[in-house]
Amino acid sequence: MVDWDAGDDVIVIGSGVSGLTAAFAATSAGLSTRVYEGAAEWGGTSAMSVGGVWIPVNPLMAAQGVRDSIEEAMEYLENVIGDAGPASSIERRRAYVENAARMANDLAQHGFRWRRASRWPDYHSDLPGAKLGRVVEGDLFDLRRLGAAADTMRKPETLPPIPLLGGDIADLVVATRSRRGLVAGVQTAGRAARGLAAKRRLVGMGQSLIGQLGLICQQLEIPVQRNSPLRELVEVDGRVQGVVIEQGGRLRRIFARHGVVLAGGGFSQNAELRRQYQPVGAEWSAAIPGDQGDILIAGMKIGAATANMEGAWWVPVVLPPNGNRDFLVWERSLPGSIVIDQSGRRFANESADYTTFAQQMLENDKSVPTVPAWLIIDSRHRRRYMFGGVPGGYTPRSWIKSGYLIKERSLEALSQRCGLPAAAVRATVTRFNEQARRGVDDDFGRGSTVYDNYFGDPSHRPNPNLGPVEQPPFYAVKLWPGDVGTSGGLLTDEHARVLDEAGEPIRGLYSAGNSTASVMGLRYPGPGITLGAGSVFGYIAGRHLASVAGAIPGSEAVVS
Incomplete structure (x- = not known):
């Protein structure tokens, strides 16, 4: 009893x-x-x-x-x-x-x-x-x-402490690049202003x-x-x-x-x-x-x-200086970005959903070191697009000073800083750039589905997800196989x-x-x-x- x-x-x-x-x-x-x-x-x-x-x-x-x-x-x-x-x-x-x-x-x-x-x-x-x-x-x-x-x-x-809606995120990421993004940005700002004026604690998501x-x-x-x-x-x-x-x-x-x-x-x-x-x-x-x-x-x-x-509900994460575990969705999907393993080669469609992509990181790691993988972006990407909640065109000094985000004027220098084989990285990026200019990813089909395009740049042609990684300076950040739950x-x-x-x-x-x-x-x-x-x-x-x-x-x- x-x-x-x-x-x-x-x-x-x-x-x-x-x-x-x-x-x-x-x-x-x-x-x-x-x-x-x-x-x-x-x-x-x-x-x-x-x-x-x-x-x-x-x-x-x-x-x-x-x-x-x-x-x-x-x-x-x-x-x-x-x-x-x-x-x-x-x-x-x-x-x-x-x-x-x-x-x-x-x-x-x-x-x-x-x-x-x-x-x-x-x-x-x-x-x-x-x-x-x-x-x-x-x-x-x-x-x-x-x-x-x-x-x-x-x-x-x-x-950020503003009333965001999940369905608006893809548009807000490219707010300066598309009319729909601009409208989403204006609407979000308007909601925030009206909420503050009425002393309401509006939240979304x-x-x-x-x-x-x-x-x-x-x-x-x-x-x-x-x-x-x-x-x-x-x-x-x-x-x-x-x-x-x-x-x-x-x-x-x-x-x-x-x-x-x-x-x-x-x-x-x-x-x-x-x-x-x-x-x-x-x-x-x-x-x-x-x-x-x-x-x-x-x-x-x-x-x-x-x-x-x-x-697990796997997601590729980065480890910024503030100690957070931020997971990347659009950053690797937008033009001017590429993800490589430690041999300097691509291993997946960067625009795939986060769980599939992180699972492919883990699978590739069985044969080639891929934990961490490296996301490389060029200056055009950093100038145009939001990254980890930070708007395009602004890169916190702490990111560079801490080594979280590595910045160099050439791919060779970037590879050396990251401990990557420079010749392999150059060959991978050259092939990728050729495909990006044509708008067709022959290796992994990036940008070929409705989901891929959802987190793309609608103003970029011919493929909203593919853009050459070619404008210096170049940036690199480590990607880790994180999760948001088992x-x-x-x-x-x-x-x-x-x-x-x-x-x-x-x-x-x-x-x-x-x-x-x-x-x-x-x-x-x-x-x-x-x-x-x-x-x-x-x-x-x-x-x-x-x-x-x-x-x-x-x-x-x-x-x-």
Whole structure:
């Protein structure tokens, strides 16, 4: 007999998008729910993200006359993922695709304001089933609506303090190079000015996503208790009946009448687990410090199965002097840039999506040293385009002085500074420049897809992604295989129930987000996949818990 200190119908561990959506789904169905967050701030990595959520057949697509279907989304996932094991079973993929729009609509009915990034393509845009604008994000949100909770929400450290929208980023990067970019820049500045004039704390991206979810949870009177890390899952007679939470140095046993939802992130910052399962450690991860794998370890201790432990949401990162882990997206995709390994040769399409590109870094490193790789740009690139949040034409002295960004008048001198074979670098750049002038990358197809072009320069011809690297001075920076979270973890079914080693559900235990093995396997099909899978399976977990408790009809509310 366990001596419980407190209890609710549902206990949720983690206050990111997965946890808050799970809490919303369970509470709106009539169950009492409480969220426990291990950190001093709530919102998790989600609050620091771009905030996009991949929602096939989303309601905004239909409202704008854009056709999509469950079948097309399933076809696309099959073409991208293929056979990726039980974590990415057909049943789990269908559960995602069929419940994504339901979740978005349900949140909208509770006041969530979505907007569609209509031009943002699926990342493998050349494959059948791909679409534009399956990603949605939260509209601008006034943090004042959260009251005191706004001050304890996690804030991004690297983004400028202006109300940005994720769907505008590609245009803002080339604000001085295209009419659409100029319009996006003027609109962003106007929103910021109007917000300041009205004394509003306007935010976009992950801050809006988490802020709006937090407001809905406030309105539903869902408590979110910070500084309350999970220490143990309590299993009685083969069923998870509660958790052990540490608060103020004291261990408290919390009863969960109907179930526990684990939604507290992965193990990106756990160097020991990273080295056990993955080719790199935690030193280049951009995930929050609390991403230590506590939830994963607690699940494994009671016999939960795991899958895809080698997986992460890989991104190429740079290490600026301020100590951040900044990941590069457009910088390597715009004209006047090239990425080479330590032999001085290209190894991938620089305009590929960040996860694919970082995976190719790791794969190439098996035969040729590629960790780090080198991004080389010329003066035209540095003059025209934003780099790491710094506008074109301005290069901080600290970047050059610290050696973070190496600058030289010739490729030969640059190669010597970087420890690269100068003859090989010159030969690679010469070949690349010849192809760039023709606008066709014969080696890796850079600039040949809708996704490549999305982060290109629309004013550059004949290929918005290809431009010669030829105008001195030249710059070089090291690229490392970082991540924004791990994508392997506890194995779950289409109802988000955690499975044991025999493939059977562990009664009373659910999981969503980066604590689970991703439904996308080891691939990254499109923008908002991480937040999409986390939120949708959090929603599925909450609804399934309610259906099992008899609060809602299960067959209609969970998975068709």
